Every structure is written in C-alpha cells, then in structure tokens.
Amino acid sequence: MATARGTLFGLPPTAPHLRDFLAALPGGRWVITGPDDPRLKSARDLLDEDQLERMETVPLGEFAGRLLTACGVPAGRIATKGQLCAAFVDAQRTLGPDHLFAASAHHVGFAVELADCWSDLRQADIGVDQLMAVAETMSGPWREWTQGLASLGAHAEALLKDQSRLLGSDRLRQSLTILPQPLPMFDGVVVLMGTSEHLLAERWAKWLVTMGLDVRVVVDAVSAESPLFEPHRRVSERMGWPVVYSEKPVWWANLFTEKSEPPVPPPALALHPAFDALAECEWALREAMADPAPGRHQALVVPDVKEYAPLAIVSASRFGVPIRAHYSAPLLTNGLARFCLELLEALNEPDPRSLARVGQLSYVGLDASEWGELDNITRQLAFEGNGAWGDLAVWARDQSERMVWLQCALEWRALYGHQSLTLIQWRDHLRTLIGDVMHVNGTPDPGDPTEGRDDRAITALQRPLADYATIFGAQLVSFAQLVIYLRQWWTNEMVTVPAQSENGVQLLVAGSSLKDVRQVWVLGALESKIPVRRRENTILPDAIVQALRDQGHWLPNSTETALAERDRWARTVALAQDSLTLMYPLVDDDRETIESGYIRATLRAAGQEDLAAKVYDRSWTLPPPDMCRSRAERDIVEAWAQPTRPPEVAEVIQVGVQEQIRPGDQPVTPAQLSMARLCGFRAVVEQRLRLYPASERLSLMRFASLPMNVRLPQLPDGKEARAALRQAYNERWNAIAPFLSETERRVIEVASKKLLTGWAHREHLARTYHEWRGKGEANPVILTPIEGDDRTVRLQADVLEVERTNHTVTFFTSMVSLPDAKKWEWTPGPSEAQDPYRFWEIMILMSQLPVGEGQVPILEVETVLNGRQRHILNDRGLRAGMDTKHQMVEIVHAATLSLTRQYARHRALEGFRILDSGTARPQPGPHCEQCRYGELCRAHAEFGDAATEGTT
Numbered sequence: 001m002a003t004a005r006g007t008l009f010g011l012p013p014t015a016p017h018l019r020d021f022l023a024a025l026p027g028g029r030w031v032i033t034g035p036d037d038p039r040l041k042s043a044r045d046l047l048d049e050d051q052l053e054r055m056e057t058v059p060l061g062e063f064a065g066r067l068l069t070a071c072g073v074p075a076g077r078i079a080t081k082g083q084l085c086a087a088f089v090d091a092q093r094t095l096g097p098d099h100l101f102a103a104s105a106h107h108v109g110f111a112v113e114l115a116d117c118w119s120d121l122r123q124a125d126i127g128v129d130q131l132m133a134v135a136e137t138m139s140g141p142w143r144e145w146t147q148g149l150a151s152l153g154a155h156a157e158a159l160l161k162d163q164s165r166l167l168g169s170d171r172l173r174q175s176l177t178i179l180p181q182p183l184p185m186f187d188g189v190v191v192l193m194g195t196s197e198h199l200l201a202e203r204w205a206k207w208l209v210t211m212g213l214d215v216r217v218v219v220d221a222v223s224a225e226s227p228l229f230e231p232h233r234r235v236s237e238r239m240g241w242p243v244v245y246s247e248k249p250v251w252w253a254n255l256f257t258e259k260s261e262p263p264v265p266p267p268a269l270a271l272h273p274a275f276d277a278l279a280e281c282e283w284a285l286r287e288a289m290a291d292p293a294p295g296r297h298q299a300l301v302v303p304d305v306k307e308y309a310p311l312a313i314v315s316a317s318r319f320g321v322p323i324r325a326h327y328s329a330p331l332l333t334n335g336l337a338r339f340c341l342e343l344l345e346a347l348n349e350p351d352p353r354s355l356a357r358v359g360q361l362s363y364v365g366l367d368a369s370e371w372g373e374l375d376n377i378t379r380q381l382a383f384e385g386n387g388a389w390g391d392l393a394v395w396a397r398d399q400s401e402r403m404v405w406l407q408c409a410l411e412w413r414a415l416y417g418h419q420s421l422t423l424i425q426w427r428d429h430l431r432t433l434i435g436d437v438m439h440v441n442g443t444p445d446p447g448d449p450t451e452g453r454d455d456r457a458i459t460a461l462q463r464p465l466a467d468y469a470t471i472f473g474a475q476l477v478s479f480a481q482l483v484i485y486l487r488q489w490w491t492n493e494m495v496t497v498p499a500q501s502e503n504g505v506q507l508l509v510a511g512s513s514l515k516d517v518r519q520v521w522v523l524g525a526l527e528s529k530i531p532v533r534r535r536e537n538t539i540l541p542d543a544i545v546q547a548l549r550d551q552g553h554w555l556p557n558s559t560e561t562a563l564a565e566r567d568r569w570a571r572t573v574a575l576a577q578d579s580l581t582l583m584y585p586l587v588d589d590d591r592e593t594i595e596s597g598y599i600r601a602t603l604r605a606a607g608q609e610d611l612a613a614k615v616y617d618r619s620w621t622l623p624p625p626d627m628c629r630s631r632a633e634r635d636i637v638e639a640w641a642q643p644t645r646p647p648e649v650a651e652v653i654q655v656g657v658q659e660q661i662r663p664g665d666q667p668v669t670p671a672q673l674s675m676a677r678l679c680g681f682r683a684v685v686e687q688r689l690r691l692y693p694a695s696e697r698l699s700l701m702r703f704a705s706l707p708m709n710v711r712l713p714q715l716p717d718g719k720e721a722r723a724a725l726r727q728a729y730n731e732r733w734n735a736i737a738p739f740l741s742e743t744e745r746r747v748i749e750v751a752s753k754k755l756l757t758g759w760a761h762r763e764h765l766a767r768t769y770h771e772w773r774g775k776g777e778a779n780p781v782i783l784t785p786i787e788g789d790d791r792t793v794r795l796q797a798d799v800l801e802v803e804r805t806n807h808t809v810t811f812f813t814s815m816v817s818l819p820d821a822k823k824w825e826w827t828p829g830p831s832e833a834q835d836p837y838r839f840w841e842i843m844i845l846m847s848q849l850p851v852g853e854g855q856v857p858i859l860e861v862e863t864v865l866n867g868r869q870r871h872i873l874n875d876r877g878l879r880a881g882m883d884t885k886h887q888m889v890e891i892v893h894a895a896t897l898s899l900t901r902q903y904a905r906h907r908a909l910e911g912f913r914i915l916d917s918g919t920a921r922p923q924p925g926p927h928c929e930q931c932r933y934g935e936l937c938r939a940h941a942e943f944g945d946a947a948t949e950g951t952t
C-alpha cells in the first residue's frame, strides 16, 4: 500500500538525470504522466524492459479520465483542437460589425489563435466568470477586449457542451470536486511538469495525494541559485512543496551567470559557423559520419524544423546517412492535397478552363501533348454555356488512362456539384472523390514512400471536415461554400512527415529535452532565432495579463516568456553528453548574420571563452579528399580534381544556317560591326536577328526608337512633337501591355511618361540652339562603302537630320543607350575606350559621315536613359562639358578625321569578317557583365560552361 505524500523534485532536464530518478523509484506500479506529450514519449524511451512492466506513461487528460471513471464519475469526451477551433469560428460569426474583433472575425487563423489562448486560460483555471470579473476592473478598449474574449469563450464552450465535449483541463477540474478516498490501482504517480506552469495540474497533483497516492512532481531546475528555470520556484510556492534538487551537477550550471568555471568537465565543445543553412547541415552530417555507425545517438538541433528538415534530409540522402526527421509541414505542401484543392476549385468554376491549370500540376503527370489537348478542349468548350461540362465529360471518357482522374472528377461534379449537404455527407463524398482521383499516375508500388505520405495527407484533408461537422451538425452547405471553407481550413492544416529512419541521426527542435543523445550539433544559432525576440501575445496582451494577475490569477507576461528562451537554450545544450558543436550560417537570405549571444554565454559557462572557431565558409563548398566520408562525395571531389580542358565553345557549323546568318550583300550598321568585334554571338542574336531577352523586351528599351520613328526634329512645333510621340507610344504600349504584370505596367507607365516629357522638352531646347530645325536635310539614310582587301562593306546608318555650316556638319540620330559621358576617354592610337562597343559604333559612324574638307563632324544623339549627347570629332580641342542651358553633354573626341577613319575602318572590317563567317561564335570577356544573353550563349564569363567547369 502506497504512502500518501507529495514531493517536488527539481531535476536538470537531461536523459541521465531522469533515468536515475526513475530507477530510484520504489517498487510497485507507477504511472508517469504530464501535460507535455513529447516529453512523456521521451521518458518512455528511457525505460528498460523491467521498468516498462511496472511503469506506464499516460497523457494527462487520459489519466485524469481513468481516475474519474475509477471514482464512479463519467469522464466526458475531450474535444480535439480542431473542434475547439470550429467552435470559435462559429462564435466569431456572432460578433457585430462594430466589435473590436470584427475585422479579424472572418479569418480562420484568428480562431486558431483564440483556441490556443482559451486552452492556456483554462489550464490556469481562468474561465468566463473570471474574465468578466477582471473586465469590470478595467476601462477603455481593454475592458471591451476582455469582455469580447469572455463572450467568445462562453459561446465556444456552450457549443462544445451541446456536443458533449469538454476540454482536457475540465477533467482535472472535475476531479477536484471528488472527496478524498483511497485509489489502490497503483502505488505512485510521477507528474513531469518540466517548465510548464499548469496551475490546474498542480492542484490536481495535490488532490492525488489526498487520494492516498505517492505523488512525485518533476520540474526542470538546476539549483536554488541558478537563474535558469524560474517557473520551478513559482510552482513550489503555489503548491507549498519545497524543491528537492538533484545532487548530480551539470557542466552548464553557470549558464547566464558571471561564473566561468563549470562544476564538472563539459563535453567536447566546438564552434563551426558554415556558409549557409545547407552548408551547416552538410558539415554537421559529415562530422557525424566520422562515427563508424552514425545513428540515433547523434542529433542535429535546429531552431525551426520546417526550415531545416528539407535541407537535412536531402544532404543525408546524398551522403547515405540515415536520418530521423519527424516534423509537421503545411498540408498544402503535399502534392495530393494541392491537387485536390485545385481540382475542387476548378469544378466550382462556371466553365471548365481552370481544369487545364489542374492538368499542369506535376502530381497529375500529363505530358506536353496531353496537356495541350486538355487546354484546347477546355478553351473550345468554355463558351458553350451549360453544355460545356457535359461535353467535356464525353470527351474525357474517350481519353487514355491518363485522364481517368478527369473522368471521375466530372462524374462526381455531375452528381454533387449542385447539391447542398451536411459536412459529414460532404466528407464521405470527398473521400470517394479523393480515392478515385489520387492514383492519377497508376497505383504506387508497395513500399513507395509517396503512398504513406499521401495516406497522411488524406487523413489531414478529412480532419477539419470531421471537426467542423461536430460543431456545425446538420447545417447544409452548398458545394460553392464548401470550396471556400476548404481553402480556409486546408491552408491552416498541418500534416506530419514521418521519420525516414527509426535509427538515424535525429533532427530535433531547439528546446527538446530528455533525448538520449551523445553528440549534438546545434544549427542556426543566430540572433532573433535563438533567442526569438520578445513579443506580446496578440490575444492576451500584457495589459490583460497584468489585470488578471492583480486579481490573483497567474499567467506569464511577454517578458517572462522571452526569458524562457534561456531555458530553451539550456535544454538544447544539455542534450549533449559527449560532444557539442555550435553552428550558425554566415549568410541568411543573402544577408550577413549575427551569431546568437547565447553562444558566447555557453562558451563562458564551459570555461572556454577563447575557443577558436573553425569556419566552413564559401571556400569549403566541398571538403578536401581526406574529409570525404561518403562514396558519393568522394566521387564528386575526385571528379573535380581531374585536369580540366577548356570547354568547346558552341558555334554554328551548319552551312545552311551560316548562310542565313551572314550579311551577304546587305548593308550593315555600325552597331553590328562594332558588336561583332566584341562578341560574334551577340552581334547575330541582338543586332541581326533582333532577339531580346524577355526582361529587355518588356522594358523601357521597347520605346527607344520612338524619336526616330516620329522623325522628331522634322515636326513643326512642340505640340505636334508631343502628340506624335504620344500616339507612337500608345501603339507600342498596346502591343506590349498584355504581356506585363500589373506591377510592371504601373512602373513602366510612370517611367515612360517621364521619357516622353524628357524627349519633347529636350527637343524644344534643341530648337533654341539649332536654327536648322525643320530646315535641314531630312531622312538621310547614309550608305557608305568601306573598302576591304577582298570585299567592299556597305555601311548603313539612319540619321534624322543634317545641319551644315562652313565649319561643321551636325547629324542627329537616336540610340537606345550611351554610357555616361565620364566613361568616354580616347586617345588616337590602338588603345580602347571603356565601352568599346558603343565607342566604336560612334566612331565608325562619325568617320564615315559625308563631311567636306575642313568641316568637323558632329553627331547629336538622343538616348533613352542618358539624355542627349553631342559627339564632336576635333583635334583642335574644342571645349567640352555639360551644356546645361540645352541639357546636352558635349564630348570632344580629340582626333583627326583621317586617323579616326583609319582605325574605324580597321575595326569595321574586323567586325565584318566575324559576321561574314556565319559562325555566331561567342567571345566571352569583361563585356559579358553588361550582356543578358549569357544563358543563351553558354559562354558567359561568370556563369557559362567555362565558368562552371572551373577554367576561368
């Protein structure tokens, strides 16, 4: 017979401490329970076979139910979290439009927050009456806020009661009303409280003592002096039980104190920042593989499992290391779930066109021609009105097996698409639909991992329907309304991703405790992730928490919750029994990072403040050969170590194609010749074929030729100039606008307005400068022959107007862009300018312009981005600079015309030879930096084949 007594044990949250504690329990039958289910599961893993025979781990609510039954009190059914959430959704509908919560009332996420908050309040033994009483003590909006919370809670609880459901804490509350009596079912109870402050569980544990049991409550604690695990002091005070601390010291006892001498030697410590989150996972796993049998005794501990799990899983599978990552992910990240939702939404549309979007999902697996057929038929039928869906069903029946999903879905729509049913009925019919359409790619092989994943997704898809059905009962819901509900519910639903290997390296979330691991790598130890920043609870802000405290109810405020981050870190480092490696990414989302202050606190507590970091920065993308642990990695490293030969640059070799590319007898432009000297590929693609990268096609550059098209200088006045530019702009805009997103449209519209205004304004200024506007030689397309050794090249240049004086000849043209004036520097001779492409384009053009003896050629150019420039060829050094009055930059190229002709001819012929080869051969170099054709030519100096093969 057990002795009735209650004891509060303060234990460091480590597996060895709990194991020793459980081993020291007196003989007899024991129940281990507590409010934290993962902790209970970890405790169960620590029990040996003998202990398992006499010790049972039971979740708190279930155990409380068993006790009630033993005392002859019927234990009601506990509501699921989804049902509580559904009850709050219904409660939110009662809010008037002026209520403080009205703006959030239609969000399911708000109901989820309310459900969590209400559970916390009830665990603290705070209910509707207590909230109403506290509201009376408050004023202003907080009063209305608290009353609103209370009335929503009252509504939700009443709904649950109607469906005979209660909260888990209600069972504890019921127990407290039972009079003391002996419960000889077992000899003692261990309540694992950890750091949770579950006030009802505390009172319930004391009640257990009155029922004649030996009750041992275990809280996280290190010592009476330690600043860690503050909640244990409050638990002791509330229960009136002194804390019995463990006598077995821990190395991290001095965490967050000034002391730097650990009471016992720490595990082997290391600090290994890595380049980014993926590099962290890879290096942690490589180090884990140094162990001859990597497995469950090792753990990667991360701040956010959802973020790190995909990286860790993919790295582990590459290295061939077993990994045990068990986590929850949003339901709609599952292919089947997304397919089901998009399919239902498409079936709810007035016409079947959206089914083509469903057919594009990779889950469906249609090939391009099958998808094309589906797209065509849905477009054709879209305007047939009511008969469209029926005709599509007939078409689907004639299709190959790949379209079985479509056939099933259309038959299902014909049966239920216009019905109003209860949620339970909808759940049953959806189950049928999902069952019919889910094996769109055939039945998976037994053991196929996607099958297990999809089974879990199907459970998660049905779960909210069942939960809401419990609350909404016999309410009828139309198919259209159901589809809206499903998007809301499934967006908030999570699905568990099972562990890939039971005995693999564990992936744990920071703060996990009681895991029996010897080697630990703590990843992602960055400021703002560990610790996360203090933030007030959105539903229970500090003002309300304080008012509750003033009335004798206890809840943690945001400062106390933020302080608990230290406890989370302590539990994290406490996991390590043999070695602890602290890591963080040097770059996160392309930004440099700040290491968590907790890293330094840990090194200090371990007496190793001077520990040097080993940094796996970008230069460690691959390990040196002696650090390769897996065959796959060794193969890659060896492959990289092989001598490389420069990749062959792709060029056109088919004679027929070369013929098409060659200029032949057609005239060529200075731009083509100038570009060909730099890069044959770009000259052909951009200058001859006029192919532009998508980003450029949709940019302002599309409007660059407008001044040329409207023959700007020949228009009689400013008004006409503006009108002509506007009209030309509108025509071009109508052609490109359908291909732009809304945001791009807005940006381009604003920028193009400035462009038109700028052109018109500068043209107006030019007319105060040039007397010749409208009187010069109009439309002079210049064709100049350039004599080569074996060919004569016909140069073609389109200039808008020419003005001649005794000393100068000014030509006006427009170009897409010219560099900033500062970039032009040239001295006569073989040196190149900073922008050789545009520079030689200008030079070739100027050198060939028909000017008379002693006349200086001047080229005036209107550009898209750099305003207007006047290029003057004059070896007598005319003044150059900004003509602010006329908003024009003057650039003097100090060279004689004859010397310029000599060099320009040489370069033009060089360019022509390249064009005439017809090979379109890429010539990578520094000019690639400004080029957007890199992905086409595959020779870009930075990311082309050459770069990726390590030869440049």
Ligand code: SF4
Residues within 6 Å of the ligand: 679, 680, 681, 682, 922, 923, 924, 925, 927, 928, 931, 932, 933, 934, 937, 938, 939, 940, 941
């Ligand atoms: S990226 Fe370089 S090599 Fe490729 S087309 Fe552009 S300039 Fe030529």
